[in-house]
Amino acid sequence: MLAAIAIGSTACAGAQTPAPSAASNIADAAFTMVSADGVSAMIPDGWVARPAATAAPYRGLTASPGPSSPFDSAFPHQGLIATRIDASDVGAPSDLYYLAAKGPVIARVTHARGCHVTDQVVYADHRPAWLDGSRVSPGDFVASASGRCTRHGATTRWSYFVAAPGFGPARERGIPGSGLYLIVAATPAAPGAEHTLTQMIRNVRFGQDTARDLVQAVRVS
Helix, strand or coil: CHHHHHHHHHHHHHCCCCCCCCCCCHHHCCEEEEEECCEEEEEECCCEEEECCCCCCEEEEEEECCCCCCEECCEECCEEEEEEEEHHHHCCCCHHHHHHHHCHHHHHHHCCCCEEEEEEEEEEEECCHHHHCCCCCCCEEEEEEEEEEEECCEEEEEEEEEEECCCCHHHHCCCCCEEEEEEEEEEECCCCHHHHHHHHHHHCEECCEEHHHHHHHHHCC
16 A cells, blocks of 8 residues: 555656746746645736646646646656545554655655755654554655756756655644645746745645644644
């Protein structure tokens, strides 16, 4: 099941393939709100948004400058993925999302050839007790990171946020029943890239809550 969750992330990211686009004006980009399956986001005007319905078990949306996906293969170009997994649909034990969030879900970006992490923050990392043999097994994982990918002379900047509330303190936030939240944004490295990435990550909402709300929930616990 853990492999299926990781594969679902890859399918979500690879369901479309972006056409490279000029990013010289991204610092001045205006944003438009889009939503699907309880997930909403702000994307640059002119981008195309689609529900992530074809990337089971993920729900939410993807967006890119053209008719294809934010990511092709393991190399991010330009776009946004804002998705969640409904634990009731998948039927996997909640703690498996902890394992997925710590590795497979974002490894396709962080471990891709030519990619490296420039900044990472782990807000919560409560190891499920069942990994040590206990039957009572609360656990959660919440983290964000940013980095760069360079290939064939092109450099991309990316950021992600991932949260696996499990039975942890963030479980009251977001959308009831969600076992995993994932946001990945990427854009060509150019003036204004950091601003655009920050705007996209910051404005994703799962129900009424943002990534910041999930972080605050684990910080005050």
